[in-house]
Amino acid sequence: MQLRRVAVLGGGPAGLYAARLLKLAQPHCEVVVHEQGERDTTFGFGVGLAAGTQRKLEAADPDTLRDIRAGGYRHDMTMDVGGAVARVQNDNLIGVARTELLDVLQRHAEKAGVRLEYGERRVVADLDADVVIAADGVGSATREAGGFGASVEVGRGLFLWCGAGFALDDAVFAPVDTEHGTFVTHAYPYAADRSTFLIETDERTWRSAGFDTTVAGEESDTVSLAYLQEAFRTHLRGHDLIGNRTRWQRFRTVVCERWSDGRVVLLGDAAHTAHFSIGSGTKLAMEDAIALVGALDEEPDAATAFTRYEAARRPAVERLQELARRSQLWWESFPSRTHLPVERLMVAYMTRAGNVPLDRFAITSPDVVGAALGQYAGVPPQVPADLTGWVLRSHVVPADEDAFVVDTVVDDPWGANADAVVAVARETRAGLFRVVGPADRSALLTRLDLAERLRLEAGGTVVVEGPSELRDDLAAGLVSGRADLVAFGEELS
Template sequence: MGGGPAGLYFSISAKLRDAGHEIVVIERDPPEATYGWGVVYWNDLLDILHRNDPESARAVSAHSVLWQDQEIRVHGSRHDGTAYFGGYGYSLGRAALLDILTRRARSLGVDVRHETLADPADLPDADLIVACDGAGSRIRQSRAEHFGTRIETGRNPYIWLGTDRQFDSFVFDFEETPAGWIWFHAYPSFQGISTCIVECSPQTWHGLGLDTLDSEDAVPLLEKIFHRALDGHSLISRSRGEPAKWQRFQHISNRTWVDGNVVLAGDAAHTTHFTLGSGTRLAMIDAMVLAHALAEFPDPQVALREYDQHRRAELHGTQAGARSSMAWFERLDDYLDRDPVSFAYAMSVRQGHQSPWRYQVHLATQIPAVRRARRAYDTGKRWYRDRRRGEAPLPLLGRSLPGRK
């Protein structure tokens, strides 16, 4: 139930382990509809996907873009400048990811049905119902007492937008306005388009009048505020569906993910704050672990119990870190009187991962020669992992490699 990354990748993973399974994916939206713009992930997920299903992993990699470094830009009355984090990551459009997974699932014999509604009170007759119907899961809500669902709503309003500015790194931009601070998290999604998540405190949201503006009418105001960071480019509200809307993040956890023959996966089971960028990765790992458990244990109830206990234990630390990250951005005013380098360091240790040498590494990262050396090291490491997977290296945005299109 649900044709997102969790549902589609579970169907792929289960079919690969036993082609005799009869699997139906029921999705209420049409194939071209998807919320949001791009998803971000790291090299470890590519390694995991290649071990599980090289066919779809190669397609995911081929449609991805590579970004390098993270920039933290602060523009305010006290300080104005940019700080840096190292590292690199990958992004691809959410629509492209769903298309890749849908095609792969169908090629394995999965029956994927779009524009199909299902009543949680009258679920289809099946050996197993995998509820992958998102953070607002109707199936989970209909059994909330059994699952022991807990929902914590964040304080800050945010809106998930796109922009036609092509960023080549992961950018955090913080802008001071007369009503207070407002910021975005941006990263490339696919050629020519970047994802741009705008967030602010409730006080700033009200002070700028964003609470009274239609979400689409707010776009010109946000473009004006972020004019320098966007370099004059536009923000985009509509992706392939309804206009983006302001919302507050819901942190969802459950005491158990299993109720009889119904099991939760992906955002229906758990959410992690968007500042961690792990939602898609965790959903696809849920799918693999569940498929593996069902193949490993002949008794389905034993398999579901193993999946439930194993994944909930693994996610405990991740969800705790996500709550800390969300809370840090809700207390942003406590840190924005610092210079950009000190502010960026506070952001980097917001989950409490602070070792004695980390600050010195952070200071070194601000030196251009050190950043160039780290990029060269990352490039070598990336090429090694790509070759080990049998792939041609993915070029940085704006560059091309011989033999790769």
């Protein structure tokens, strides 16, 4: 369709990228970005872009990606638990300053002919446009005012974003124990002199440290920053933590029944969010922009274009949201796993959401997986040719009538229903638990997480039952410490 005028609400990565792509596709269309903040005012620190996302951006707009890469900072990934470190190579993963990313996108949008307007809040009713693209973020006022069927789920854990004035050698995941509980940082370099430090904890630790009474407003929480700076002094190498409207938050998962309403269409975080632990916010937003502009350019009217856009993007978004949900639950319960050797913990991290098969991880990081397998089996480090078969050998058992059977189906392995299951299991004082349930993959992954809780909190030996076609997931569960033994649903020979 030939568009006369398009208005974009929100001057973040999603809105700026969509505006540029649309102007390139339809040079005669008037495209205006409305951002209520000032041009040079932004919040946050670094943004990560994985190799897959970069390939999609290169296909859509190589000029913009070239400048993003030029300002980016490549790094690998490590996990550090009490000084024991496991390193994973992560080719082509880059961190880039959010300010640098926005500067690149602003320049390229204006170069294409987009008009950028800052410093004034606009709403849909103010705008004379054929299409209004709402890219106004997780707290989208446009979404809340429209008929999108939105729902927001708030996480249990708490986190805050801060930075430091030096570049880490690699991204690092590191827990630190304090007198109040455990804090975990997800930190990574994004410039030659800057790193992001995202720090999270559970509510009990947060309250014990007194953070429930610290500042909550527009300014940074200096009390928490001072405390965390001391807690992470080893990882900070003598540097201070830097705040930028840094305060404790709970992650909000946004889901919408519809991504469009009349002439308005949602983009990026306004339409959907996925937990930061899979680094997907900017990825999803910019990939949304590519799909939306393609649909607007090729379909005969806005309604048809919006339908095509949502049909193209929703499956990928929902898949990533499910991965993110599992990852979020894993990180919110992370301190319970720090007893594992760091290599086994890295395997648990990589397989936490079911997205990275154990054998594929072994190809890219044989040293880490080899060490983890050796720790699991009590043998020298190794990566056998038939990795899954080797892991399962001697750890597959038939049905045991003497086991206490756990057959309650839960959605959240750390939620209230799971708490009740664990409490009953603990009261039985059984020496052997058998966790059974539906044969689909999602149910098995959840069952493995519930089994991990039983191992840690109820004691005894835990057997997880699953179909033989999901033997790879069962093997990953064993190496990750989610189960002691496994059983196949069908009769064993």
